[in-house]
Amino acid sequence: MSSTIYQQRINTVLDYIEEHLDSKLTLQTLSNAGCLSKYHFHRVFKAITGETVHDYIKRTKMEKVSRALALHHTKSLTDIAFDMGYNSSANFSRDVSLYFDKSPSQIRSEMKPHSVSIHDEIKSSISFKGVEKLNNKRILYTRIHNGYKADIIRETFASLCAWAMDYFKSRIGEQLIGIGYDDPDFTPLHKCRYDACIVISNDLDIGNIAPYNVKNIKGGTYAVFLFEGRGEDIYKAWEVIFKEWVIHSDYFPDNRPHLEIYLPSPQWKENMYRVELCLPVIHT
Numbered sequence: 001m002s003s004t005i006y007q008q009r010i011n012t013v014l015d016y017i018e019e020h021l022d023s024k025l026t027l028q029t030l031s032n033a034g035c036l037s038k039y040h041f042h043r044v045f046k047a048i049t050g051e052t053v054h055d056y057i058k059r060t061k062m063e064k065v066s067r068a069l070a071l072h073h074t075k076s077l078t079d080i081a082f083d084m085g086y087n088s089s090a091n092f093s094r095d096v097s098l099y100f101d102k103s104p105s106q107i108r109s110e111m112k113p114h115s116v117s118i119h120d121e122i123k124s125s126i127s128f129k130g131v132e133k134l135n136n137k138r139i140l141y142t143r144i145h146n147g148y149k150a151d152i153i154r155e156t157f158a159s160l161c162a163w164a165m166d167y168f169k170s171r172i173g174e175q176l177i178g179i180g181y182d183d184p185d186f187t188p189l190h191k192c193r194y195d196a197c198i199v200i201s202n203d204l205d206i207g208n209i210a211p212y213n214v215k216n217i218k219g220g221t222y223a224v225f226l227f228e229g230r231g232e233d234i235y236k237a238w239e240v241i242f243k244e245w246v247i248h249s250d251y252f253p254d255n256r257p258h259l260e261i262y263l264p265s266p267q268w269k270e271n272m273y274r275v276e277l278c279l280p281v282i283h284t
Contacts, residue, residue: 013030058099065080066186071252126277128225153231175199179217181257
């Protein structure tokens, strides 16, 4: 089996973990998700990700806990514990304290939202479009594992589009979507994950397309912002949204990944973009 097929199957496992972090994840379940033998699954997983299955799940879950404590500053610790799949706040507090060497209350007090200084040009490049319902989307994607570097993201999209146009000819759509899973405030940058995606039709027949994967993005309620600017400033735009819009709104971010929907722009090659930044939310 080639390394690209292993990468494809482990990506499928990582997607499964992301969607089921609040559930009990067993070795059998995860190896089945990746169509891999459970006897070799651990070695393959570590070779691809650089972490054991246990360490990856624990780190990912605790980083999500950190974000929840920072962003849901009015939500009770018990509610956050249940959201994270715990059946008691005591077990939640124990795991958090063991991992961070701090209690959830201590973490929350240290991360309490505060006023931050953001460059005026970043603020002026963002406009709030409204809270919208987005439909489900089927996507072809490839994953970047080493952070949110604008040049690497741009090159990855270019390679993906060139491959897809050659493979599918005229049968693919033109909508490009980026999916960032991690926040560098909580996750080491070299471990941050980003999917470069092309939306494809539901009836498109997909064969073995390693190293690329296909999955569905669940629709739902999103707060949508239009960003117009440089690729390397997209992360700063997300900072503005989280630190200035979220904490003053009547919405909580939920556990779905946020989306970056790239709009047609004549300046794409000059690293200037028009992007809809879509934050999944629930009403408080």
